[in-house]
Structures are given as C-alpha cells and as structure tokens.
Amino acid sequence: MEELANLFHGFAVVLQPFNILVMVIGILLGVIIGVLPGLGGANGVAILLPLTFSMSPTSAIIMLSCIYWGALFGGAITSVLFNIPGEPWSVATTFDGYPMAQQGKAGEALTAAFTSSFVGALFAVIMITLVAPLVAKFALEFGPAEKFGVYFLAFCSFVGMSKEPPAKTVASMMIGFALGAVGLDQMTGQLRLTFGITELLIGFDFLIAVIGLFGIGEILLTMEEGLSFKGRSAMINLRVVIQTWKELPRYWMTSLRSCLIGCWMGVTPAGATPASFMSYGIAKRVSKRGHNFGNGEIEGVVAPETAAHAAGTSALLPMLALGVPGSPTAAVLLGGLLIWGLQPGPMLFIEQKDFVWGLIASMYLGNVVGLIIVLTCVPLFAAILRIPFSIIAPIILVLCAIGAYSVHNSTFDVVMMLVFGVAGYLLKKCNYPLAPLVLAIVLGDKAEESFRQSLLASQGSLSIFWSNGLVGTIMALGLIALFWPMIQAGWSMLMPVKKGTRQE
Amino acid sequence: MAKKSKGAAVGGPAHRSVEAGVAIFAVVLALITIGGALAVGIDWGAEGPKAGFFPFYVGLFILGSSLINLWHALRDNPSDKLFAEWIQLRQVMSVVIPTTIYVFLISWIGIYIASLLLIALFMRWLGKYGWGYVVAVAAGTPLVIFIVFEKWFLVPLPKGPLEEFLGL
C-alpha cells in the first residue's frame, strides 16, 4: 500500500490553497481552449509558461494538467450546442447531444456530458493509482498488429448500425478513407492523391472536415427550415443539474462498460477517439433504448463522453511511463515535463515520486474542481441558444473559419471547410450517414498504417492478426461486433422477445 | 422533413436529380481516387503494399456503392418528390453565397474586417436589427476575437491592409 501513502502525500501537496488557485486558473483556460476552435494546448502553455517559473515544478505541472482537464470538458460544449466537435473524441457526443439541445434539453445534455466525463476520468485515475505498473506493461504489448486490431474493432462496433441504406454507409465511409489517404504516405514517404497541389501535402485535417460537415452543414439545414434554433426554451437554471443527476444512475451499466472500454483504449496507443466511437456503438446495440439513439437519447451522450475521458485520462499513464503522448493535448503535458527538465520514462516514477504522485492527486482534484466549474456554467452555456439565429449564425461561421484557418495557418483550409459544409448539407439531405465518413478520416490512415506495418513485419502473412492471444481476442471481438445484428437476430429467433417500437 | 414538401404545390428541384447528382459526384471522386492510386502503384513492393494499394480498393468500393446509389436514386424516388422548395433553397443560398464571399475576402482584407461585414450583413439583412445594435455586435465580435486570439493566446490570424496600416 505504498501507493496509497504516496497518494495521500500527493493530496497534501495539491491541497495547498495556492495550488487550488492554480488549478482553477488552469481549468478556466482549458475550458476556453476547448470551446474555441483553433486554440490548442500549445497556446495555453505559451501563456502560462512565464507564470509557472515562479512556482515549484509540481504547481506548474498541476496548472498545465488542468488545462488538459479543462479542454477535455470544454470539447463537449460546442458538440452539444452547435454540432461542432472541437476534438475527434467529441464527435460521437454530437450524435445525441445536439438533438437533445435542439429539443430544448441542452442543459440536460451538458450536465450528462460533464458528469459522465467526470465519472470516466475518476474511474481511470483510480485505476492508475491502483495498478499503474501493470498498465504500463500492458501498453507495451501493443505492436502494429494489436494496434490494427483495435482500429478494426472500432470500425466494426460502429458500422452496420446506421439506419441509412447500406450502400450509402459504404460510400460515405469509403469517401472518408479516400480523403484520409490524401497526402504523404507514412509508410513509403511518398505523396499520393495530391495531384501536385502543395496544399494537399498534409492531407485533409479532421477538424476542417468536421467543422464543415457538421457545423456549417447544420447551419445550412437550419436555414432551410427557417430562421430559428428549436432549442430556445432551454432551461437555464441550476435545477437542471439536479434533475439530470436523478436520471443518470439508471445508466450505470452503460457508464461502467464505457469506463472499461475507455481505460482499455486509453492504455493502448489508439486512445480516446476509437474509445468514444466504440462505446457509443456498443451502447446502441446493447441498450434497450438503442433504437432511439441519434434522436436525443441521454444514454447516447453518457456512453461516448465516459469512454473518451476514461481513455484521455488513462492515456496519461503510458505517456508518463513511456514518453509517448496519445493526443496533441496530452503532448502539452509532455512538453511541460520537458520544460522543467523532467524526462518522461520509466524512471520518472522512481526518481520523481513527489512529482508523479502530486500529478496523480491533481488528477483527482482537478476533475472535481473542473466538474464544479463547468456545471455552474451550464445555465450560461444553455443560454447561448437563446441568442437569435441571425446573430449567432454569423458568429459561428466566423469562429469556424478561424478554427479551420488555424489548423495549418492556411486560407485554403477555410475554402475547404466551406466545400465540406455544402457537401455535408447535400449528403445529409440525401440520407448519407456522416459519422462513418468522419470516423474514416480520423482513423483511416492510422488503421492502414498499422495494417501495413503488421504485414511488413510478417512479410505479407495475414496470420499475424491471430498470432497471439491478445491480437486474436481483439480481432474476434471485432468480428462479433461486425456480425452482431445477425447474432442478435439468431438469438431472438431462439428466444422471442417483444421488439420496441420505433420512434420517429 | 423532405416529406413535408411532397405534393409539390410549390416548385423546387426534384429529390431524384439531386440524389443522382450526389452519386455521380461520388463516382467522379472514385475515379480520381483510382487514378491517383494507379499513379503511385497499387501492387506489393519491397516495402509491403505500395502507397496506392489501399486507395485503389477504396476507390473501387466508392465506385461500386455509388453506382448502386445512383440506380436506387433513379428507381426509388417518385419524380414528384422535392429536394427542397425554391424558397428554402433561397434561404440556404443566403448563407452559402455571403460565406463564399467571406471566405475569399479573408485572403484580401484579413479576417477581422471580413467578419465584421459578414456579421453586419446577417444581422441587418436576415435579422432586421437596428443599425446601432448591428454595429455594436459586428464590430465587437472581431474586437473580442482579436484580444482573445492575438493578444491572449498568441494565435496570428490573417490580416489585411487596414491592420497593416495600423501596424498590428
């Protein structure tokens, strides 16, 4: 129980009033970064860096880690309110969060999102505290084949569940893969599908596609329907928090499942994005209310948010122990370590005990402080929807443009954003699902890369994908997920159950 | 929602032709992808599958599924089903056109003035707000953005001659 003693020591460090203040500043800044597209952790660090040199390394890293927590919380806000996910792992949150907001339940959706994030993060921190060494070891088991297995599983648990015609789902996903393949091929160092256009060298960034398809596309749909957001009646007092909390315990099963998926994905190199999609996909299949997912089901917010945060948090462990960040925001923390001359790696846990346990303690408290701050602001966020459309729409357009521009400092990307926006409108009207397209852009090239790395290692033999227990299990899970509808159908033939009626 | 416009008392493009158009566009995309893949090689080289291996098959999948979609689009949609009414499309274009101009203006006059114009246009034209209110929001937003992005978070955004003149 040496860990617990260390942790309590860590708490003692973190609970100094100064450190709490530092936390609040970090969280607030992080939330702003999470909300405004185009701001990344690097900017937060740049602002806070001069400040942090007047404090101890522990206080400094607490501040920087709180930017991370704040940004994780903040990412859900725009997903729910405007259908614009700021980070890849908030995409799945839009599926039910945004319909909820449109039905006037923005407050509920936000409360559910924040609370689930907190639960996921808490679960992951507890896991880190108790089994840190085991987790780091598990992370090392992941070679290219295992990585591919995880991506395969993510795709399998997500496809085949959309209501849209299968040929449209396939077309949408494959277009996503094609867009994801544009640019430099990591494996051969060769350019492909760029046709000599220099701007395409770096490919299509997820953020630009998603801002266009989801954000701009949604504004166009709203315009077509007339000039108002439907969600004007959003409750804007704190009672909504209590009410939602009363409802949330019902979804404990989904939460627990999502926590486990999240933690598992977090310690693999795959990270939070597959976790959120996987968790949403599985919840949709397993839940009694799954048929209504996508129409504003609160469980559809709980599942991806819990998993994303469990993953985002548990991903910090391999980062600390191995020095490989799982996301750009996590990289900020890594940068923080380097700036203070702390070398991430296995020795960090031995040479810098105080620091590591202070950081872990700050994960507990940072999330509590973060939850309190964002929940207090729920009415404020929900009130944004009360702003008339003709004012908020151009402001969203401007912020989208800034977000698209600042991904690569390129006005070409702003043009692409608009193209994606019009495409999103047309595709949505023609009943093409957009989620598989986005999933393929985000994970497509990574999946391809690990597939090709695996085949390189095995010299072209596909048997590498069941060459050991771990990869074999993951691939089997993927196949089960893929054929789940058939399995389910077979099951219900054996055991007839009343099917829920479809709601429109 | 598209169902609402069934009955076609008011005109608009047929759903069928728009859907066919989208499918044809996807076919074009597929052909571009296949072409690009062939250019970098689709077989297996010394480093495993070549760069075009995956895009090639992805392209084939897009091609196949889009042809199915095209067939469905022409077969399944009643010819009187509307994509949207003209008046609705006009609403949509009233966002698309100013935004297109906005996007190109960014490179010329910077994002701040362009944003000011875009917001003012929306508020005045679509929202019919009084000029005082319009000016306050339209000028205030870029100002806040300037402070938050450039001054606070140190993100340089595109600027035009006016900012140059002011030495920002």
Next chain:
Amino acid sequence: MKRSSKHFLLGAVAAISAATYFMPTPATAAWEPTRPVEFIIPAGTGGGADQMARTIQGIVTKHNLMKQPMVVINKSGGAGGEGFLDVKGSKGNPHKIIITLSNLFTTPMATGIPFNWKDLTPVAMLALDEFNLWVNTDKPFKTAKEFIDAAKTANGTFKMAGTGSKQEDQIITEAIQKATGAKFIYIPERGGGAVAVQLVGNHVESTVNNPIEAVAHWKGGKLRPLCFFDSKRVTYKEVVAEGKSWADIPTCKEQGLDIVYLMLRGIFMSPGATKEQVDFYVGLFRKVRDTPEWKKLMEDGAFNTTFMTGDAFTKWVAAEEKRHEELMKAAGFMAK
C-alpha cells in the same frame, strides 16, 4: 453606415493596440522581436527535435532571454514538409524560426515538394545529434558485432523500427545493410518516442534512436545502446545506467561497423531576414547555450556541441545536402 462601423472598429483597435503595445522601446538600434516568436518543429511530439525545442522554450522563458513569448508549434504533416513550407511562405516575417532534423534535406528529395533549405535563412547550428544502435536488454547482444552476426543468421527476419520513411533512420539502416550484408525489415513509425517504445515492447529487434529519445529506457533498464555512429567516442563521463557513461559506449567503427552519421540540430528563419534579425537570434541561442539547463540536455542526450553560424554554417549545410543527395540516390529514395 458601413463606414461608421469601420471607424468604430478602427478607433477601438487603435485603443487596444495602444494599450497592449505601450512598451518601452529600447534606445539601441538592434532589432528585437515585437511579436510572439513562433518556434516550429517539423516533427511530432516526443521526438528529439521536439524535446530540444521545448527545452529551449523553457530556458528562454525561465531566464527571460527574450521580451516576447515563444510559442512552440509542431507542424509534422508531410514528413515535416508542412513546417518547412510554412516558414518558406512567411517571407519577411522575422517572428518565425524552425528547428531542423535531417528531413530538411530528405523530405524534399523523397517527395519532390517545392522546398530547399536555401529558401530559408540559416541562423545557427545548435548541436549535432548522435545516433546509437539500440537493442532490448532481454536480448543477449552486448556488442554491435554480436548483434550483426545474429541478424545475418536470422536471414532477413530482424526488424528495425525508425522514424518515418526515407529519412535518417532508414538511411542508417540502409548503410548498415550495405556495410554488413545483414538484411533488416525496416518498419516506419511516426516519431522517435514511438520507435523506442516498440523496441521496449520487443516488437522489433533494434532501432537507431537518437540518444535523447531512448536514454530514459536505458536508465529504466529496458534498452541498451551498443554503439555510436560517430568517428570518435563522446566525452560525457557521468554514469548514466548499468554503471556506464556515454563515454563508455564504443563507436560502431571500433566494432567493425564503419558508419558515421550525425544529424543537424540547427535553427533557420523565414526568408528575407535582415542581418540584424539573424544576429538577434544568434545572440539568443548563444545565451541559451550558456545556461545550465542546456548543458544538462547536451549531457543527457550525448550531443556533439559544435556551434556554427554565418558562412561557416551555410557552407556546412550545403555540404551536408550534397552528402544526403548521394545517400538518398544510393538507397533509391529519391522521388521520381
């Protein structure tokens, strides 16, 4: 009416700029940054260039070496091409500098993107980064010779992980194959950190990581450096791990593997920079080099601390480009 709104903005912007720019300008004529300086890393997070740039950011801020803040940004897209093209496109913007690795030469050669180092303004060579041959400590190899012999016996099944494709790591791998006849399967990863982790997890047999990228795992007892790809041993005598210092690690040449490869860690800035502007950054990095933090980084990462500026630096880079062209041609890595 539009005019009045413009005026409104004009006035407000002027007020803001007056408020935020009201800083005493130094009386001397020497140029100084007037805006935040963007420090571009044309590589991913956690790798050697990233670690160095972030350490510099910390040093500059901590010792207050510059009045304006320094913002570190990773632009790793297109094997670093994104970063290089960004700086190339910022002609006349003196607030943008970039740290380099060998992709300064290799990326344009392998992809044919319109970029050459001459498009940038050379500032200084900060150091040269070494390369080691790394193996997992689970494996019995203690010398490069033992390892190469085993690789030959394995008959082309040994895997070598490295950063990117057709870049420095693969160039070295290619050189090892040529020099010894042993064959490796080269597996590209996205960054130096990920490469080291693949070796720790025993998914590959070896890497040619920079010292700084794998030193943490050496200290943790997971990885072991077999030799330096340098012509003479480094001089860092401080014990790092296993009771050994960097100076105790032999050169690969001593072990019969005659390959020398060092990588530039240099600073370039946007095209069209004036002499004063270059001088400012040269001065800045001179100050950085004098700090204890920098010295610690150099020691941790067993860097070769050669410092060069001006013509000497430019000449060195030109020669290095030539060498890379030969290496890339020999390996068949040039874009068609």
